[in-house]
Structures are given as C-alpha cells and as structure tokens.
Amino acid sequence: MTTSIDVSLGQVAAALALVAVAAAISFWRRTDLERDIVVATVRSFVQLTAIGYAIKLIFEADTIWLVVALLSVMVFFGAITARSRAKRVPGAFWPLLIGLAIAAASTLGLVVALGIFEATPRYLVPVGGMMIGNAMTASAVALNRLGDEVAGSRPAIEATLALGATAREAAAPFVRRALRSGTIALIDSTKTTGLIFFPGTMVGMLLAGAEPTDAVRLQLILLYALLGSTAIAALVATGLAYRNFFTPAQQLRELG
Amino acid sequence: MLFELRDVILSRGDRRVLDAVSADVHEGATAIVGPSGSGKSTLLRLLDRLADPDAGTIAYRGRPLADYDPLGLRREVALVPQLPALLEGTVASNLSYAAGLAGKELDVGRCLGHAGLDPGFAERDVGKLSVGEQQRAMLARALAQEPRVLLLDEPTSALDHAARDAIEATLTRLRGELDISLVVVSHDPEQARRLAERAVRLQAGRVAACGALEEALA
Numbered sequence: 043m044t045t046s047i048d049v050s051l052g053q054v055a056a057a058l059a060l061v062a063v064a065a066a067i068s069f070w071r072r073t074d075l076e077r078d079i080v081v082a083t084v085r086s087f088v089q090l091t092a093i094g095y096a097i098k099l100i101f102e103a104d105t106i107w108l109v110v111a112l113l114s115v116m117v118f119f120g121a122i123t124a125r126s127r128a129k130r131v132p133g134a135f136w137p138l139l140i141g142l143a144i145a146a147a148s149t150l151g152l153v154v155a156l157g158i159f160e161a162t163p164r165y166l167v168p169v170g171g172m173m174i175g176n177a178m179t180a181s182a183v184a185l186n187r188l189g190d191e192v193a194g195s196r197p198a199i200e201a202t203l204a205l206g207a208t209a210r211e212a213a214a215p216f217v218r219r220a221l222r223s224g225t226i227a228l229i230d231s232t233k234t235t236g237l238i239f240f241p242g243t244m245v246g247m248l249l250a251g252a253e254p255t256d257a258v259r260l261q262l263i264l265l266y267a268l269l270g271s272t273a274i275a276a277l278v279a280t281g282l283a284y285r286n287f288f289t290p291a292q293q294l295r296e297l298g
Numbered sequence: 299m300l301f302e303l304r305d306v307i308l309s310r311g312d313r314r315v316l317d318a319v320s321a322d323v324h325e326g327a328t329a330i331v332g333p334s335g336s337g338k339s340t341l342l343r344l345l346d347r348l349a350d351p352d353a354g355t356i357a358y359r360g361r362p363l364a365d366y367d368p369l370g371l372r373r374e375v376a377l378v379p380q381l382p383a384l385l386e387g388t389v390a391s392n393l394s395y396a397a398g399l400a401g402k403e404l405d406v407g408r409c410l411g412h413a414g415l416d417p418g419f420a421e422r423d424v425g426k427l428s429v430g431e432q433q434r435a436m437l438a439r440a441l442a443q444e445p446r447v448l449l450l451d452e453p454t455s456a457l458d459h460a461a462r463d464a465i466e467a468t469l470t471r472l473r474g475e476l477d478i479s480l481v482v483v484s485h486d487p488e489q490a491r492r493l494a495e496r497a498v499r500l501q502a503g504r505v506a507a508c509g510a511l512e513e514a515l516a
Contacts, residue, residue, distance in 0.1 A: 197383045201436075202383075203372065204372055204377040204378075205373070205395070206399050206400060207369075207399055208369065211399075215386070289350075291347060293347070293348055
C-alpha cells in the first residue's frame, strides 16, 4: 500500500496563485477577509511544516513513546480547543480530555488488535491525528449542545428532580440530544461520501498514485474507525460533563 | 411541626432573595403570600431542597432537611412548579414515571380524577394539552407519588376562573380524602383565604407576618 510522491516547494508556491484568487475576491467584494486569508495561509504553512518535520523525526526514531507523546499533546490541545466551544458547560475541560484520550486509545488499540494496521509510527501518527481531530469536533458540538439544552430547560429539569429523580435521570433526555448532535454530522457525511464529496485520505492516495481500490479500502477503514472514535468521545464527554451541572444533593446548580 | 425555618438567607449575586427568614409551617394548609419578587417561589424550592440556603436552617418534621436523602424527601414532599414541565409522551407515561420513582402502585384514573381530569386524558400527548390541562396533569403526576405534603407554586396562575375554582375545589377535597398538607404560594390573598388556615407573608425577602390567616394577611 506504500506509495511515494515528490512535491517540491515550487509546486506549493504555485498553489499560492489560488490563495491570491481568494484574496482578490475578498478585496473586490469587500468581505474584509484578506487579512484572515493571509494569516490562515501563513499559519497553515508554518504549522504543517513543523508537524511534518516532527512526524519525520518520529518516523525515523521509530519508537512508540514519541507517538504516545505526540498524540497526548494533540489530545490536550484538542480538549482546550473544544472547551472554548462549550462555554456554557462548567468544568468542560476534564470531560473533554478524558473523552478524547479514551477515544484515541480505544480506536487505535482496536485497529491494531484487529490487525488492520501495524503498531508503527507510520500508521499510528496519521490515524491517531485523524481520530483525535474528529473526536474533538464531535465532543465540542455535543457539549455545546448540552450547555444550550440545560440552559434552556432548567424548569423542566428541576420539575423532574422535584419528583425525586436523580440528576442522571433528569438530565437523560438532554444528554441524549447532545450525544445525537455530536455524532450525527459524521454519520450524515459518511452516508453521502463518494456521492457528494471525496474524502481526504482517498484523494491523497489517488494523487500519490495508489490503486483506486486500495484508496477506497483504506478510506473505508478510516471512516468506520472515525464513526467509533467520535461516538466514544461524545459519549464519554457528555456522560461526564452533565454531572457538573448538579450538586451532590441532586440540585441543579445556579450558574453565572 | 411540618417545617421550621430559622434565619434563612439566600443571595443571588448581589441580591438577597431571602433575608433572615424565620417561620413555622404547621400541618394543614399554609399560604405563602406576597408581591412578585418577594421570594415566595425561592422559599418553596428550599423546602423541597432543590436549593440550599447560604445560611440558616430548615427542618422538616423536626429533623434538618440536610439529614434526609434528597430523593426520598422530594417523593414525600412533592413540589408542583408554577410553569408546567411535563416529560415528552402521554399523560399516563408521566404519571407512571412519577409513580415508578416513588415505588408506588399507579391508579391512573384515580390520580386524574383527583386533579379534575377525566380518564380520557390518560393517553393524550402532553404536547397537545392546554396550559391549564398541563397544570392539572402536573398535579396528577405529583399525586401519583402519594406524597404527604404538596408544595404548590401559583397552582392556578394560568387558569380562567372556572378552571381555578375546579382546582381549588380539588385541593380542598384532597386534604379531606388523602390527609395531605399543603403549602401554597399565591400572589392572591383571596386564594389564600379560600385554601389555607395559616399564612406566611413575605415582603422583599423578609417575613412581614406569619401565623393564623387573618392576622398574617392583615
């Protein structure tokens, strides 16, 4: 399945022509995004170049511990990023961190245990990065929704608590909706994959000269693994985070 | 004594919602009256331990509220909030959820009847009930737990006169039939006179009067 392709910096520079088109459109139609386009272009260059060299080092060192360290850093920053989108959830960091860590560890563990990928940096780094990135988006969406649901349903939640229901029982409908909204985007895009868009891995492999059937099979493996990792991350994050809305005496906390 | 409150203080931000509230709530029916914003609903929530005071003590039947398991307490002391908040589904499914939590056998028709609803309401979707019907379904749901005390927050605020009279008649009848104590929050002194024999009158978070109905309302 390994293929290789040489891409020169000149080719990358040539692609900047399309950035210039985007900036020109922004300038012409006064969307006032030229500055953001420049920042995005520079940041993507610096960040991807840096991570490219980091991955190169990790591939060459070929030790599992550097992989674990890199993925841990990604989980940490993923949790911080997701927290900024879940502002209405108190103490969202730990649920997100634990959710991302469990999602990454369990899905990577499973694909290795099932013999789908070898436990080498060449597989673990890119697959882990994809799992964490998608799990982050799913759990951020789920907690964002959970915060909105609880804020908008305080009377209903208290009415259920007043029946002597536990916090878990009173929050259950809202946790369910949050989990659903966190996972549904990937499920929907998986349904339409190949019809409306070509997923990135497949595009990359085709460009790199792989057989289309290989590209498709690898893409399917990744899509299926992503379904698992996003569901696990959103499940763990919502399952831990809802508790922060309640006191030990099963009361809905006053917030803000 | 049903509830004893001593120097209860509760603040929300800079505002004292309840300021050194001391009151005795006896068995029977007690009205909590006062203008809106005087802390009536907050006081009711404290009695069900849906919140805790910042300072002061509240006892239920001689024991501090904090000594009770909050879940068991809330099944024995049922709070019916001002705004109906039923769970999705039918009226019967709401009643059966409540009865299940309290570990009680459910007689749907009887609970509905107590709340002034005919048995045909059992299979109605709660989303299709009027606010007045929802308010009665909330009462029926509370009764499904066979509580000893009902805490009612403005139980007739969303109702027209006829429906209000029906609910008040129901509450009066329930006291006779089920030996339930009532604590009723109302902004309407006349309703307090119709339903209760004692009253606590709140004014800006403080107890303005507490005791027999006419003295407290005077």
